[in-house]
Amino acid sequence: xxxxxxxxxxxxxxxxxxxxxxxxxxxxxxxxxxxxxxxxxxxxxxxxxxxxxxxxxxxxxxxxxxxxxxxxxxxxxxxxxxxxxxxxxxxxxxxxxxxxxxxxxxxxxxxxxxxxxxxxxxxxxxxxxxxxxxxxxxxxxxxxxxxxxxxxxxxxxxxxxxxxxxxxxxxxxxxxxxxxxxxxxxxxxxxxxxxxxxxxxxxxxxxxxxxxxxxxxxxxxxxxxxxxxxxxxxxxxxxxxxxxxxxxxxxxxxxxxxxxxxxxxxxxxxxxxxxxxxxxxxxxxxxxxxxxxxx
Numbered sequence: 098x099x100x101x102x103x104x105x106x107x108x109x110x111x112x113x114x115x116x117x118x119x120x121x122x123x124x125x126x127x128x129x130x131x132x133x134x135x136x137x138x139x140x141x142x143x144x145x146x147x148x149x150x151x152x153x154x155x156x157x158x159x160x161x162x163x164x165x166x167x168x169x170x171x172x173x174x175x176x177x178x179x180x181x182x183x184x185x186x187x188x189x190x191x192x193x194x195x196x197x198x199x200x201x202x203x204x205x206x207x208x209x210x211x212x213x214x215x216x217x218x219x220x221x222x223x224x225x226x227x228x229x230x231x232x233x234x235x236x237x238x239x240x241x242x243x244x245x246x247x248x249x250x251x252x253x254x255x256x257x258x259x260x261x262x263x264x265x266x267x268x269x270x271x272x273x274x275x276x277x278x279x280x281x282x283x284x285x286x287x288x289x290x291x292x293x294x295x296x297x298x299x300x301x302x303x304x305x306x307x308x309x310x311x312x313x314x315x316x317x318x319x320x321x322x323x324x325x326x327x328x329x330x331x332x333x334x335x336x337x338x339x340x341x342x343x344x345x346x347x348x349x350x351x352x353x354x355x356x357x358x359x360x361x362x363x364x365x366x367x368x369x370x371x372x373x374x375x376x377x378x379x380x381x382x383x384x385x386x387x388x389x390x391x392x
Contacts, residue, residue, distance in 0.1 A: 155207075205255040248322055282318075285317075286317040
């Protein structure tokens, strides 16, 4: 049975009665922790145009790639442990992409150790959100998003708070604060969770008896790399400040090559050199577009 017709969400409270849209599915229903495809669809309708490059550095089962194929965007996916033939193995903190080469950046990161990820020690999913090491790692992801995004383009981060061992960790609030130090804030959206566990009576009984609340929404934080980043020599490299430098100040001087500071070097000393379009499987046929889309 097809899902209800898609339409643009118009408030900062998003809700849709299905994980997927249309007659099929995007990504894999068997992949735990997969992003609801309708969330990505809404983001692409608002912040991208057909033919633009969309990067997901934690692409998992490839939901973002499938939505891009449906909507005429060029999807590029990376993951430490790919579960989709179009996803390339790479660390989200060290993407093989050129500076200022991406039109939209979407990331649904791990936010606790409740799910089994790659098991590799460098995997952010192996870090506990109660520890500072998790937020230090995510800061590197945020900075990498800044580096690869074109000036004036947006990124979105989809995350949930966690409650464990009598402790609530407000990950979304931390992310808003951290991202606000780097980017321009566009909006902060609450997405109603469609987790099937929320329908289980034993979960609600435990919440009552132990006096805690089940997580009913995810944070969707949308940010923008400012247009002035290119003019002021901050298009590439690591961001110095989200505020535009004043004329005559130290930060207003051009650094290195046109369009940004020194190109970031990958671990091992090799400079990044890949264009996002190099990772697009152009020969992969696009799916027929679903009804209801603006594009």
